[in-house]
Amino acid sequence: MKIKSQTDLWSGIMFIGFGLLAIWISRDYPFGTAARMGPGFFPTWIGIIMTCLGAAIALTSLKSEEDKIGKWAWRPMILMSAGFVLFGWGIDHIGFIPSVIGLTIIGAASGTQFKWKEVIPLAIGLMIGCWALFIKGLELPFPLFWWR
Amino acid sequence: MEELFANLSLGFETAVSLQNLTYCFIGVFVGTLVGVLPGIGPLAAIAMLLPATFNLPPVGALIMLAGIYYGTQYGGSTTAILVNLPGESASVVTCMDGHAMAKNGRAGPALAIAAVGSFFAGTVGTILIAVFGPPLAEVALKFGAPEYFSLMTMGLIASAVLASGSMLKAIAMIFLGLIFGIVGTDVNSGMSRFTFGASGLADGLSFVVVAMGLFGFGEILSNLEKGEEASSRDLLNAKLTHLYPTWEDMKLSAGAILRGTAIGAFFGTLPGAGPTISAFSAYALEKKVAKNPEQFGKGAIQGVAGPESANNAAAQCAFIPTLTLGIPGSGTMALMLGALTIQGIAPGPQVMTQRPELFWGLIASMWIGNAMLVILNLPLVGLWVKLLRVPYRLLFPAILTFMAIGVYSVNNLDLDIYLTVFFGLMGYVFLKLKCEPAPLILAFVLGPLMEENLRRALLISRGDPLVFFTRPISATFLILTILLLIVMILPAVRKKREVAYQEPPAA
Numbered sequence: 001m002k003i004k005s006q007t008d009l010w011s012g013i014m015f016i017g018f019g020l021l022a023i024w025i026s027r028d029y030p031f032g033t034a035a036r037m038g039p040g041f042f043p044t045w046i047g048i049i050m051t052c053l054g055a056a057i058a059l060t061s062l063k064s065e066e067d068k069i070g071k072w073a074w075r076p077m078i079l080m081s082a083g084f085v086l087f088g089w090g091i092d093h094i095g096f097i098p099s100v101i102g103l104t105i106i107g108a109a110s111g112t113q114f115k116w117k118e119v120i121p122l123a124i125g126l127m128i129g130c131w132a133l134f135i136k137g138l139e140l141p142f143p144l145f146w147w148r
Numbered sequence: 149m150e151e152l153f154a155n156l157s158l159g160f161e162t163a164v165s166l167q168n169l170t171y172c173f174i175g176v177f178v179g180t181l182v183g184v185l186p187g188i189g190p191l192a193a194i195a196m197l198l199p200a201t202f203n204l205p206p207v208g209a210l211i212m213l214a215g216i217y218y219g220t221q222y223g224g225s226t227t228a229i230l231v232n233l234p235g236e237s238a239s240v241v242t243c244m245d246g247h248a249m250a251k252n253g254r255a256g257p258a259l260a261i262a263a264v265g266s267f268f269a270g271t272v273g274t275i276l277i278a279v280f281g282p283p284l285a286e287v288a289l290k291f292g293a294p295e296y297f298s299l300m301t302m303g304l305i306a307s308a309v310l311a312s313g314s315m316l317k318a319i320a321m322i323f324l325g326l327i328f329g330i331v332g333t334d335v336n337s338g339m340s341r342f343t344f345g346a347s348g349l350a351d352g353l354s355f356v357v358v359a360m361g362l363f364g365f366g367e368i369l370s371n372l373e374k375g376e377e378a379s380s381r382d383l384l385n386a387k388l389t390h391l392y393p394t395w396e397d398m399k400l401s402a403g404a405i406l407r408g409t410a411i412g413a414f415f416g417t418l419p420g421a422g423p424t425i426s427a428f429s430a431y432a433l434e435k436k437v438a439k440n441p442e443q444f445g446k447g448a449i450q451g452v453a454g455p456e457s458a459n460n461a462a463a464q465c466a467f468i469p470t471l472t473l474g475i476p477g478s479g480t481m482a483l484m485l486g487a488l489t490i491q492g493i494a495p496g497p498q499v500m501t502q503r504p505e506l507f508w509g510l511i512a513s514m515w516i517g518n519a520m521l522v523i524l525n526l527p528l529v530g531l532w533v534k535l536l537r538v539p540y541r542l543l544f545p546a547i548l549t550f551m552a553i554g555v556y557s558v559n560n561l562d563l564d565i566y567l568t569v570f571f572g573l574m575g576y577v578f579l580k581l582k583c584e585p586a587p588l589i590l591a592f593v594l595g596p597l598m599e600e601n602l603r604r605a606l607l608i609s610r611g612d613p614l615v616f617f618t619r620p621i622s623a624t625f626l627i628l629t630i631l632l633l634i635v636m637i638l639p640a641v642r643k644k645r646e647v648a649y650q651e652p653p654a655a
Contacts, residue, residue: 008314011581015320022327025342029334035611039334039341042599046323053320060316069580073373077576080369080548081569087552088565103552107545111372114541122542126549140557 005067012058019051079110095145100127156278159508163516168211172513175212176520179219184227184532185543190220192367194483195359199554206491207506211513213487218517221463222266225456226532229258241427245451252447257393259529261401261449263522265457269409270518273464276413277511285472285497293604294616298625300594303475305629306418307587309636317583325588328353329595348563355486356558358592361568362585364551366575368544401453404434408454412461423462430458472497479586482593
């Protein structure tokens, strides 16, 4: 028993997880019968099949070729998510213009070659471009700043 | 025949209005612009540009989207040839000989032949849709719930079989997509499912959110993991001097374009199959029939002409199942269907009879879009090259910002932004675990339709699942599906499939 393919093993576990979650959540929905399907019928069956497929995939990890997952890009994962969340929160609270600038700067920081003297002009340029295109051009009703 | 001309002239009347020509032009131009950017495939590009079409009238929106579709496809080939970076799996093939040609100083002819081949394939594809669309739609009108269910099953399984990588994983991705598809209020019971109490999820997950997360956000993460340089490697500094192919090139390519178009038209029409498999098959065929097989991989022009024509013919013919049956044949087509739904049009065979100006206008504009691509892109190659010189470290923050604004503008809902982050991280995990996300997006769109048709079919048959096998058309689809699965499990075919999808050796 030796795990050869990490990617297969973890995909299998992921699908089993999603499958079980689907079954677990669907138990609150009436199942019905085949002739009169309730809202729980379809998702429960999908969950069951997905769990089985996940198990099969996890089993193939013993046989398939060696395959490592490799390093995760933690820095961009965290920073890009943070930039997006800031944008989603900010557009209502601090306005369109600060949100765009914030997202651009945090987004750029998730790369490895961050330089302030490049990123500041980029953020300002993008802000002007987005303002012209989305606010002036497409007339999207976003508040520009926190004072409107 | 007469009817065909009447239909086509209605279509051209619709498409040739100044307004619609402008939409078509904007679509093609912006599509190419975004498609050229390295690291953005057609799917991500269309997802990014989708919100821009929301405020247009339906015909205009569709025409612009079709333009975007061809534009991104063509832009992807440009990047493949010039930078050796495939934007999507279908252009992997173009990289092999296209980039080799570019290295030999023949980037111009490679780009030109790709454009000419795509235009020819697009023209043939348009004619095929015009000829076969109406009779197919008539057949489809007779379909009941069991037929639709079986057809969708076939399409989904085909998309899994033809996806690159492990078939088992692709099938599991389909089921995951189905689950994401039914999030929201159940139309029958009115019950909220998988919404975790969030009122923003009552209408279901937004299509733009899922596509943008999986194909935009996720792919940027994966590019950053490889480092910014990897996304701008190999750009040739040589100037593009000879743009036009020689007479010799034309002679060599003519056959390749014809064969590629035929292959692409065949695979494109099948629901679930798509540009990728067409491009790979066309390349294999060209290598087999060529008098100079040793030139392949070193810059054989047929190696560009064949796959590019196949790719485009398939892209065009994928509209046949999408428009006549309402069943998308690929991830990109799923996006187009999503756009239709947003415009308030229920896709399916009735579109052709109820909205003829929309259907035929779209078909005419497809051809016009293809023509514009050729006319536009050859002179604009210089501009695209400049765009490719913009370093990725400046490009991706801009893409991120556009994505965020695009997602938010759909519903003005901050929840959509957070969900994009979720799907973006999922998309990255899928890429790391080598699970191809394209079948998921297809299943996501088909999820509610499949449940509804399954429910209706079983209601008619009083719960007897044999109904799918006793109705001849439905049984045919299912038998084809099973055959497809069996064929793919056969060891010999399996090996071939693995070889076909192997990354080309770095040229």
